[in-house]
Amino acid sequence: xxxxxxxxxxxRSFLKTSALAGGGIIIGFNLFNSCKSxxxxxxDLSQLNYNDFNAFIKISPEGKVTIFxxxxxxxxxxxxxxxxxxxxxxxxxxxxxxxxxAPLDTANYNRQVAGGSQSIRHGWTALxxxxxxxxxxxxxxxxxxxxxxxxxxxxxxGVISNAKGETFNYGxxxxxxxxxxxxxxxxxxxxNDFTIIGQGKGNVDIDRIITGKPLFGLDYKVEGMLYASVxxxxxxxxxLESYDASAAKSLPGVxxxxxIGKKVRAYNEAGNRNWSMVMSDSDKVVVIAKTTWDAFxxxxxxxxxxxxxxxxxxxxxxxxxxNGLLTGKEFNTRRKxxxxxxxxxxxxxxxxxxxxxxxxxxxxxxxxxxxxDVTDEKVNLVGPVQTPESAQKVVADLLGxxxxxxxxxxxxxxxxxxxxxxxxxVYEAAEISDAIRKPIKMVSSRExxxxxxxxxxxxxxxxxxxxxxxKLTGYHLKEAAVNSNxxxxxxxxxxxxxxxxxxxDTANYRSNITTGAWxxxxxxxxxxxxxxxxxxxxxxxxxxxxxLHMDLLENVKNNPDPKIEYSPERLQGVLKLAVEKSNWGxxxxxxxxxxxxxxxxxxxxxxxxxITMENGIPSVKKVTCAIDCGIVINPLGAMNQCKGGVLDGIxxxxxxxxxxxxxxxxxxxxxxYQLIRMGQTPxxxxxxxxxxxxxTGLGEPxxxxxxxAVANAIYKATGKRLTKQPYMSNMNVxxxxxx
Amino acid sequence: xxxxxxKINNETHSVEADMDTPLLWVLRDKINLVGxxxxxxxxxxxSCTVHVDGNAMRSCLLQVSQAEGMDITTxxxxxxxxxxxxxxxxxxxxxxxxxxxxxxxxxxxxxxxxNNPNPSxxxxxxxxxxxxxxxxxxxxxxxxxxxASEKLS
Numbered sequence: 001x002x003x004x005x006x007x008x009x010x011x012r013s014f015l016k017t018s019a020l021a022g023g024g025i026i027i028g029f030n031l032f033n034s035c036k037s038x039x040x041x042x043x044d045l046s047q048l049n050y051n052d053f054n055a056f057i058k059i060s061p062e063g064k065v066t067i068f069x070x071x072x073x074x075x076x077x078x079x080x081x082x083x084x085x086x087x088x089x090x091x092x093x094x095x096x097x098x099x100x101x102a103p104l105d106t107a108n109y110n111r112q113v114a115g116g117s118q119s120i121r122h123g124w125t126a127l128x129x130x131x132x133x134x135x136x137x138x139x140x141x142x143x144x145x146x147x148x149x150x151x152x153x154x155x156x157x158g159v160i161s162n163a164k165g166e167t168f169n170y171g172x173x174x175x176x177x178x179x180x181x182x183x184x185x186x187x188x189x190x191x192n193d194f195t196i197i198g199q200g201k202g203n204v205d206i207d208r209i210i211t212g213k214p215l216f217g218l219d220y221k222v223e224g225m226l227y228a229s230v231x232x233x234x235x236x237x238x239x240l241e242s243y244d245a246s247a248a249k250s251l252p253g254v255x256x257x258x259x260i261g262k263k264v265r266a267y268n269e270a271g272n273r274n275w276s277m278v279m280s281d282s283d284k285v286v287v288i289a290k291t292t293w294d295a296f297x298x299x300x301x302x303x304x305x306x307x308x309x310x311x312x313x314x315x316x317x318x319x320x321x322x323n324g325l326l327t328g329k330e331f332n333t334r335r336k337x338x339x340x341x342x343x344x345x346x347x348x349x350x351x352x353x354x355x356x357x358x359x360x361x362x363x364x365x366x367x368x369x370x371x372x373d374v375t376d377e378k379v380n381l382v383g384p385v386q387t388p389e390s391a392q393k394v395v396a397d398l399l400g401x402x403x404x405x406x407x408x409x410x411x412x413x414x415x416x417x418x419x420x421x422x423x424x425x426v427y428e429a430a431e432i433s434d435a436i437r438k439p440i441k442m443v444s445s446r447e448x449x450x451x452x453x454x455x456x457x458x459x460x461x462x463x464x465x466x467x468x469x470x471k472l473t474g475y476h477l478k479e480a481a482v483n484s485n486x487x488x489x490x491x492x493x494x495x496x497x498x499x500x501x502x503x504x505d506t507a508n509y510r511s512n513i514t515t516g517a518w519x520x521x522x523x524x525x526x527x528x529x530x531x532x533x534x535x536x537x538x539x540x541x542x543x544x545x546x547x548l549h550m551d552l553l554e555n556v557k558n559n560p561d562p563k564i565e566y567s568p569e570r571l572q573g574v575l576k577l578a579v580e581k582s583n584w585g586x587x588x589x590x591x592x593x594x595x596x597x598x599x600x601x602x603x604x605x606x607x608x609x610x611i612t613m614e615n616g617i618p619s620v621k622k623v624t625c626a627i628d629c630g631i632v633i634n635p636l637g638a639m640n641q642c643k644g645g646v647l648d649g650i651x652x653x654x655x656x657x658x659x660x661x662x663x664x665x666x667x668x669x670x671x672x673y674q675l676i677r678m679g680q681t682p683x684x685x686x687x688x689x690x691x692x693x694x695x696t697g698l699g700e701p702x703x704x705x706x707x708x709a710v711a712n713a714i715y716k717a718t719g720k721r722l723t724k725q726p727y728m729s730n731m732n733v734x735x736x737x738x739x
Numbered sequence: 740x741x742x743x744x745x746k747i748n749n750e751t752h753s754v755e756a757d758m759d760t761p762l763l764w765v766l767r768d769k770i771n772l773v774g775x776x777x778x779x780x781x782x783x784x785x786s787c788t789v790h791v792d793g794n795a796m797r798s799c800l801l802q803v804s805q806a807e808g809m810d811i812t813t814x815x816x817x818x819x820x821x822x823x824x825x826x827x828x829x830x831x832x833x834x835x836x837x838x839x840x841x842x843x844x845x846x847x848x849x850x851x852x853x854n855n856p857n858p859s860x861x862x863x864x865x866x867x868x869x870x871x872x873x874x875x876x877x878x879x880x881x882x883x884x885x886x887a888s889e890k891l892s
Contacts, residue, residue: 077836202833209838210829211821212774212814216839219773227768252740252757292777293757293764365778365786365839365873414776414839415873446779636833640876644836647875670783670871679868681877 024060024174057086057134063158063171065090066098077637080204082123084633088196089131089189091155092170099204120633121602121696132186134177141177142168191631191692200636205412217369217383217411218443225371225439226255228432229295231285231302232452235663236313236513238306239282248287248301253294257302259283260431263398272397276390278454278514279424282309286432292443310512312663315358315458318482321509322460325480326354331505335491335563338501340466343474347466351540355463355529356724359482359658360456360518361665363675366414367449372429373439374399379406379430380439384413386420394423395430418517422454450673451665455658456518457482457511461529465537466501472537472552474501477530479522481508483515486522489565493523493599495530497561498552498568513660519648520700523600528653528725531596531708536721545595545712546579566599573689574606574626581687582608582624591621594712596705602696604628604689607646609709610682611717618714618731620650620682625702627686630693638698643684645702651676653707654727674726743807747772748816754803762806763787763798766813774814774842778871785870788843788850789813795850814842817849825849828887836874844870848884856891863888 058066067083083099142160143150158170245257261283287298370383388408396403429442459481466474485506538545556568597606610622632638655674659666667673711722724730740755766772778786782797789798790812817823851866
């Protein structure tokens with residue numbers, strides 16, 4: 001092993017060690033503070049209220065290594081990949097590492113958030129330094145025992161050797177190591193010497209998953225726990241007027257019927273409403289019962305009267321309003337280069353298209369649920385939430401408790417996709433248990449989950465481009481969205497910097513329908529719109545689609561723009577790789593190919609979709625995906641994330657639709673809402689660019705480009721440009737495959 | 740409340756429940772077998788799949804009163820040590836992302852392979868189409884079913 005990078009860093013700010021009472025060493029580290037200064041979160045994570053990001057490793061005198069994985073696991077694989085990085089630099093065999101999900105502990109860990117595809121990117125350097133520092137302290141302890149210089153020692157799989165061939169296991173020197181000073185400088189490994197990073201490691205929870213052991217929030221229970229089902233307003237804009245619980249209360253399994261809502265209302269009226277307070281201010285009726293089924297049945301037996309509080313909205317109205325915003329004059333200009341108006345006035349030709357997307361529910365397969373046990377002394381919360389720290393603070397404030405008396409334990413999550421960033425279900429559980437002073441589990445049904453969601457907002461884009469002398473001279477992107485607009489980095493994504501006259505404008509309409517982050521916020525549809533538009537643009541220009549992108553990216557390389565977010569070289573790299581691996585332009589007869597290339601979440605991706613037409617219905621056969629995310633930590637987990645992202649993207653671009661009529665969601669379960677199923681899935685062929693660049697996010701970036709790859713392929717097959725999602729409804733082909 | 744005697748994973752359980760209680764909630768809330776998952780409650784997602792007399796069935800649609808006298812197997816009873824050929828294939832391929840739907844997927848796949856140990860690709864895709872994976876781990880699920888069928892033949 002050749003030590004490579006020498007790094008000096010202010011260790012005291014992010015590392016501390018202590019000897020454990022029972023022997024051994026524990027090393028705490030502050031992950032977030034050690035980040036390089038150029039790290040910019042991909043979405044405005046400051047609103048998620050975190051400051052720090054810490055974790056621990058523990059080494060026992062027996063040499064056992066436990067790594068406490070601090071971040072919530074939602075299926076993105078960090079419970080496996082983050083400990084892999086520590087184990088690599090610590091020089092221990094992966095098989096000897098035991099990984100534990102850390103509880104929420106604001107004294108010791110602070111930034112415990114899953115969101116924005118940022119866990120690995122933020123953690124990379126700090127996780128490596130932590131592993132390397134621990135290893136160096138163990139080596140220093142062994143060297144002192146032998147009376148030799150530490151540089152004469154080497155380590156392999158937790159065994160320290162000296163020049164004479166003597167050896168110590170880590171466990172033999174761990175007590176001495178705990179008393180040493182933290183070294184000022186440690187060496188990080190040369191990526192060529194990695195033995196764990198880059199090797200496919202299976203999910204650390206695999207045995208528990210395949211044997212059905214309790215893991216998820218819905219599986220958690222304690223003695224005497226009751227189940228709670230919450231009746232919320234059926235339409236956005238409604239509030240509870242009155243209710244009759246007599247039929248519900250007469251059911252044998254029903255224990256009590258109460259209302260909640262006052263605490264949240266008081267909190268919001270006092271001006272405390274924060275980003276996570278997405279729930280309606282209405283009172284809600286709660287059925288408390290002995291089993292989940294009893295609670296669901298009780299809720300069905302409730303008779304409630306609702307009153308209209310704010311206007312009840314419909315999809316037709318949203319369409320009208322968003323179209324009005326797109327053609328109106330009220331915009332917030334987010335980036336402006338040159339003069340698009342002038343470019344359009346002088347153009348030989350102007351192309352303009354409008355792209356439309358519906359609201360989407362998250363539909364995590366594990367419905368929202370949370371356990372709460374409120375007593376006079378403390379509040380114990382357990383369940384699946386992507387933002388436990390915020391949940392703890394809000395619950396403490398809601399119930400008027402000291403934050404130290406509120407604990408949050410994280411379970412594995414049956415999917416997140418952004419939904420579990422919002423803590424509404426935690427607050428409901430806390431308010432219910434506070435009212436009845438018993439341990440309860442709030443459980444949403446699928447219908448509750450789909451109809452009282454925090455939806456991806458409906459968004460429309462208008463894209464216009466000017467062509468002069470066969471060249472693209474101007475590009476104007478307008479966004480009209482429900483509730484909120486694209487985050488600040490997006491206007492600096494491609495084609496920013498590639499077109500002389502470039503402008504991004506946004507406008508929004510405030511609706512009473514709750515909306516929020518949904519896997520790859522904004523880019524999940526923007527990429528479809530822009531990359532469909534570029535396909536059309538290439539056709540208008542009479543230029544090969546690949547050449548158009550390569551040339552535009554060449555412009556960026558020749559005229560560097562410090563504000564742009566992407567790397568033109570890396571986008572060209574993935575484009576070349578996707579073209580090569582997909583046999584672009586050489587597909588067999590009857591197979592139509594579409595291309596899309598995109599940058600988001602710090603990762604560069606190019607995708608080619610191969611489709612065939614069967615009885616007038618497009619069938620996606622294969623997607624070739626080239627990705628540059630820097631070093632791949634766990635190829636097995638990375639492959640899963642990327643394939644899943646592509647298929648999730650195809651499903652929502654082609655099939656999933658969601659609308660409102662008088663405030664009422666028009667789908668409420670999987671018999672009326674189409675999620676992609678196996679019969680609709682192509683083979684996904686993943687190729688990673690191999691380099692030594694620090695790793696970036698993978699949970700989201702393969703999803704956004706795929707919609708356009710499919711739409712562009714369908715265009716080749718049918719001559720029809722698809723601009724409205726879901727594409728299948730837009731083609732007047734309703735293909736419902738239900739269970 | 741009536742009492743029902745259920746044969747689950749080769750053990751007899753005596754439970755008190757309303758007649759219309761779905762087997763799913765009896766398993767989860769009364770017998771503490773929480774490996775069988777709740778996803779939709781209307782037989783559309785497959786998360787709650789169990790074996791009833793060897794056939795894959797949606798436990799959210801099967802009322803406890805209908806389940807008496809039947810031989811019920813849940814994910815916990817599929818094998819002694821998680822070593823059923825389908826479970827092992829799932830592990831080898833490293834199928835799960837969030838993992839929530841996987842018990843249902845494994846139960847569907849194991850009943851299917853029991854009846855058809857050497858299926859074609861389209862037979863696999865048809866057999867598994869009733870099980871939703873929200874993380875869309877479909878490529879890996881397909882690969883694992885294929886691997887299990889190879890191990891069987």
